Amino acid sequence: MSLVTPMPPSARTPIGRTTRPIAPLAVQVERRDPAPATPALLSPLRVRGMTLRNRVVMPPMGTNFALPDGTVSDTQLDYYEQRARGGTGLIIVENICVTFPAGSNGTTQLRIDHDRYVPRLWELTERMHRHGSKAAIQLNHSGASANPRRTGTPAVSSSDQPSKPGGTIPVPLDVQEIASIVQDFADAAARARRAGFDAVELHAGHSYLLSQFLSPLYNHRTDEYGGSLAGRARLIREVLAAVRGAVGETIPVMLRISADELVAGGNTIEDSLAIMELLVDEVDIIDVSAGLAMNLQYQIDRMDLPDGWRSGMARRFREKFNLPTITCGNVRDPLVAERIVAEGDSDLVAMGRGLIAEPWWVRKVAEGRADTILECVSCNIGCADHRIRLDRPIRCSINPDIVQHEAFMRRRVTSPTRVVVVGGGVGGLEAACTAAEVGCDVVLFESRDVVGGTVGEAVRLPAKRRIAIFLDYLVRRAARAGVDVRTGTHATPALVASLLPDVVVNATGAAPLLPPIPGLRERVDVPGSGVRSITDVMAHASELEELRGQHVVVVGAGAVGLDVVEVCTQLDARVTLVERLPAIAADLDLITAMQSHEMIERHGVEVRTGTSLVEVGDGWVDVRTGDGPVERIESATTFVCLGMRPNVESYAALSEHFAGTDVRVLDIGDSAGVGKIIDATAAGRDVLLALETRGVLAP
Structure with missing residues (x-):
């Protein structure tokens, strides 16, 4: 075992943080224009008494951030404020429960079924308004999508059809119960208005209660709430009328629908256009989505679907009803969003997961910094899977801090600090960038001729090309931060020690098992x-x-x-x-x-x-x-x-070499235990904790 005598910081040669050359990747991607022309996308839009500063919408997406009783949490206040600060025109807050407990969705869903929720919701709208965003909220009853094991009460629906194969068999609602739910929507809308929301949205898609009345897949009723299109649409007509009465004439009422359910026997676009003729008089904005619980990969778009793949659906409604529409569907590229608005597919473009990953998407486009956007890869791991399957708060595979985002960059090391990273995969690049962005001198060694690690090789597969854009972002970020990337170099302990590091990050990945x-x-x-x-x-x-x-x-x-x-x-x-x-x-x-x-x-x-x-x-x-x-x-x-097995040899050698010194050796990414991109980026950002432990990072 060899020991290294640390050299005083003043004796070290600084590596410097000037912009460095872009590190090589196995797969090159076309770079985004930093200043794309987006005049239509950034133009204002007025609907009733609400004027939006641009056409970008954050659609409602569950977070599992609420407190157990359904109250807005501090985390939610910060989370939504960050998207408002980033320039988003309209933020539609995640679906909120109008009937508790039967209509509840998720483990920690927001509630609006009692006046006690209004004050905290007011704080939420106040935060968004402070930065110029308009705020809407999605009113929802989960119907058969509710989980009785969580709610403690039977699920209800139009009929006895589960929301997806193998799901809970719901109890059909009787007419009196339907009337009570209509009143719940009206009461919730009134509370939303008092809480300062600029608009309300009714969720009539995605296999929730209103959708379960609309869709012939679920609605097998023979009374006035079933059968014909008019019968299946009756509940929504009643809810729309009640909500309009509750919010008045100045607040827009939006309706989200699954325009094409994309399931045999379900509503097609033609069916939904016919249904909308019965509803349109009380609707100000049509939020055009697709899919149901049984084909979630078309509701929460899978990775291989192209940008804006659903915009043609929105165009059909816009042209027929001459009403503003919202479209969504893997939109990441500013020029695609601009085309959708400029060519008349939709008046508004929703980016859900895109704004989870990059809260400042709009601001960066408007300021000519579109090439610094952290572009969502549609992996659906930290957002959808965490929330829906695992009952966890949402996270993001490529953004380790979706609440504070880039706030860590305002911190600085208080004395010269050198970080050496061994391994140029996702975790290593994240650690290197993070350390450099708080003022450290950083060297990254990669034994191969290209960086990216296993992920960098996986993007050669056609379905993984979105991830290549993320890797390109990382290497450009590293160059801007001044990371000294040395490819084709095997980082022996002696070589690492020769740089006199304060912190060493081992990120040597994994190999096939x-x-x-x-x-x-x-x-x-x-x-x-x-x-x-x-x-x-x-x-x-x-x-x-x-x-x-x-x-x-x-x-x-x-x-x-x-x-x-x-x-x-x-x-x-x-x-x-x-x-x-x-x-x-x-x-x-x-x-x-x-x-x-x-x-x-x-x-x-x-x-x-x-x-x-x-x-x-x-x-x-x-x-x-x-x-x-x-x-x-x-x-x-x-x-x-x-599967894969961790490469443990490098960490063992580095740990032994620096034993007995004050050099901190970290092991992150697959070398510490094979995981996903989300694990690697989170561990890479944790280099901040190592700097805090050394006492060199200011708060």
């Missing part, structure tokens, strides 16, 4: 063997055309294996998917898992769950399902995707 299965290790990635690891697939993604029409076996149905399956099915390969666990997609977020199941069904992938890999040969694999006999599957190519 190859268990001791007969025939596997001697064949994997050997030319001509037909047995390939995920790293080999990513490195040669452009050559996968050779798989077209062939039979392939993919071993492992986690995130990596399903990425490979997706590539193979796009090439019309015949795929057999082998998974040891009883179900596929166990480590995927909710949206991507639903997308994967859809892809498997559409392409007829043969799925063998509960099946273990026994042996690997040339052109075949042996597998065993449960305790059954060994079966041989012949294939042209076998992809082995059995």
Whole structure:
């Protein structure tokens, strides 16, 4: 074990923080214009008594930030204020419960069913108004989407149809109960007005109660609230009239609908246009969404859907009813948002997850800094999966602090501080950028010729190209912050020590896991063997055309294996998917898992769950399902995707080298335990904690 005698800070040569060259990436992306022309997007719009400063809308998205009793939390105040400070024209606060507990959605949903919630909601609107944003709130009753295990009361709906296959069977509402709910919406709207909201939105889509009356998939009633279009629309007509009476003539009333439910037997756009004819007299803005609970990947857009893919739906309503519309759907590019408004697809453009990732999206566009936007990658992990599946507060994979955002950059180290980062993956880049942005001298070593780590290789796969934009953002951010990136350099402990660091960050990632299965290790990635690891697939993604029409076996149905399956099915390969666990997609977020199941069904992938890999040969694999006999599957190519293992050697060596000194050695990202991008960026930002511990970072 070798010890390093620290050199006084005054004796160190500063690396400097001037802008440095852009570090190389395996996949290059087209850079955003820093000053795109967006006159239509940034123009004002007046609707009744509400004037918006621009056409950008933050749509309602649950956060799980509310207090357990449904009161607005301090975190919510800061969270929404940040989006207002960032220039958003209209912020529609997340859906709020009008009937408690039967209509509650989520574990910590906001409530507006009692006057005691008004004061705190007033504080919320006051925060947004202070920065020039208009504030709306979405009034909602969850219906069959409520969870009786959380609410302690049966779910209710138009009929006895669950909101999604396998969901809770609801109790059909009687006429008196319907009337009570109509009054609940009216009372909630009156409270919203007293709380200072500039508009209210009724949620009539996405498999919530009003949607469950509108959709023939749910509504099987034979009374005046069912049957014909007019019958299915009756409840919403009554709610709209009651809400209008409660808010008066100056406050806009918005209606969110699933214009196309995208499910056989559900409402099509033509159906929804006909329904809207019955509702339009009381509607000021039509919020045009799509999808239901059973196809959530089209409601909360999956990664591969293009920017603005739903804008044509909004155009149909705008043209027919001559009313302002809101559209959404993976809009990230300012020029796409501008086109949507300028060409008349929609008057307003909603960016939900985009504004979670980048609260200052509008401000950066308006100020000619669009190239510094932290662009959402539509991964749906920290936002949708945290909230819906895991009952956690929302987070973001690429923004470690969605509440305070870039506020940490105002902090500064109080004395010269050097940080050395070993590994140029997502976690390493985040740590390097963060340290440099608070005034540290930072050197980052990457043994390969390009940065990005495993994620940098994964973006070679077509479905992952949005993530390439994030990596490009990181390397440009590193250059602006003055990080000294040294690629093609193996960071030995001695080399790291020669820079006399105060903090060392080990971020050396992970490698494919190859268990001791007969025939596997001697064949994997050997030319001509037909047995390939995920790293080999990513490195040669452009050559996968050779798989077209062939039979392939993919071993492992986690995130990596399903990425490979997706590539193979796009090439019309015949795929057999082998998974040891009883179900596929166990480590995927909710949206991507639903997308994967859809892809498997559409392409007829043969799925063998509960099946273990026994042996690997040339052109075949042996597998065993449960305790059954060994079966041989012949294939042209076998992809082995059995997960990743941390690269632990570097951290062990660095820890030993700096033992007994005051140099802090951190281990982050996959080298500390294989995780997702969200884990790596969060750990990278935690370099601030190490600087605080050393006492060199001012509050």
